[in-house]
Amino acid sequence: MDWDKLRVFHAVAEAGSLTAAGESLHLSQSAVSRQISALEETLQTVLFHRHARGLILTEQGELLHEATDIMWRRLDTAAARIRDSKDEAFGELRVTTTTGFGTLWLVPRLAKLYEQYPSLKIDLILAERVLDLPMREADVAIRMREPSQADLIRKRLNTVKMRLYASPDYIERRSSPENMDDLSQHRLISQAVNAPQVSSGQSLLETLYSAGVTSSLTVNNYYGVLQGVLAGLGIGVLPDYLVVDFPSLVRVLPDVESQQIPVYLAYPEELRHSKRIAAFRDFVLSELSETARLTAAAE
Structure with a gap:
């Protein structure tokens, strides 16, 4: 098959329209359309369904797009290796x-x-x-x-441990828990127990919630957990490396932490x-x- 036609097809499949593909390839819409028509004629199949809102790949078009996607990624790899041959x-x-x-x-x-x-x-x-x-x-x-x-x-590279932290303002207002049982009097900020995460982090959360925590805030990443802690919403489960850039964090229950996370x-x-x-x-x-x-x- 003609490489130029495949290049045009891939651009159209990615963009979903002849106009957008033409802009990325610096070609007119009519030139792009001719290339697609010629490719469809060569393959004797229809590659796109035409709709008012754009183009949708047919089943045959999906198959060809999978092949061109792999091809373009391999070309990117080859180009990267060539560039990296320099000093x-x-x-x-x-x-x-x-x-x-x-x-x-x-x-x-x-x-x-x-x-x-x-x-x-x-x-x-x-x-x-x-x-x-x-x-x-x-x-x-x-x-x-x-x-x-x-x-x-x-x-x-290294290991990380999940630990409990709070803001100085929160500790001043609510005091720091002295043991696990005291956590029931505090709001816990963390990822959800069933969220995708390493097993050691999940185990720590299960242990904390078994202490009878009645109020909680769950966030799907640690950036949100940190913002909740800094805002004084409660005690957060956070990675230990954050104390370097956020030295105001106060560690709570120093004996409570996860196993090492690689x-x-x-x-x-x-x-x-x-x-x-x-x-x-x-x-x-x-x-x-x-x-x-x-x-x-x-x-």
């Missing part, structure tokens, strides 16, 4: 991690990475779901559990020699090491 790390790096970790820890530290590599472009994808790295939904991931996908290079960095095997990946990996390792040192000093 300097530059270009786009797609990083995925959880909303809480990305917002509260990673973003505030990225200035140091840009200082070292000013030509690097970070596309940060914050999502609770695990993106498919082998299919190049992202280049590198930071996760609080070991990735299970095949064909990935995995590196254990932090992993993972990337596709085919990016093993990527200088962008190496630069980002070394940066994260250095910053996590410093965070661990400061967290230990704050205890």
Whole structure:
């Protein structure tokens, strides 16, 4: 099949309209339409249903789109490897991690990475779901559990513990609980017990709620939990690394914490020699090491 026609088809399938695809390809709408018609003639099938609100892929179109999507991702990988053959790390790096970790820890530290590599472009994808790295939904991931996908290079970076924290204002107003039974007199702010999370975090929540907590606020990421704590809404279940950037947090029930939660960095095997990946990996390792040192000093 003609590569140009496939390129046009992929753009139309992604955009959902001839006009939008033409703008991205710098082609007229009529030129895009001719390419699609020629491709449909070659394949002897209809690839799109035409509607007033745009174009919808037919079943045959879906099959072709799956193939072109894989092809374009592999081309992106090849282009990245070619760019990384140079001595300097530059270009786009797609990083995925959880909303809480990305917002509260990673973003505030990225200035140091840009200082070292000013030509690097970070596309940060914050999502609770695990993106498919082998299919190049992202280049590198930071996760609080070991990735299970095949064909990935995995590196254990550090460990995190979930602990109880409150704001100084809340402690002044309500006092600090002295034991687990006292939690029933306080509002607990956390992720939901059944929310997707590591087992050690879930176990801690189950233990806390078994103490008879009567009032709670659940948020689907730790950024929201932290905001609730800072607003004085109650006692929050938060990762220990936050005490470095939020030193006003007061630890509650110091003997209560989760088991260690491993932090992993993972990337596709085919990016093993990527200088962008190496630069980002070394940066994260250095910053996590410093965070661990400061967290230990704050205890």
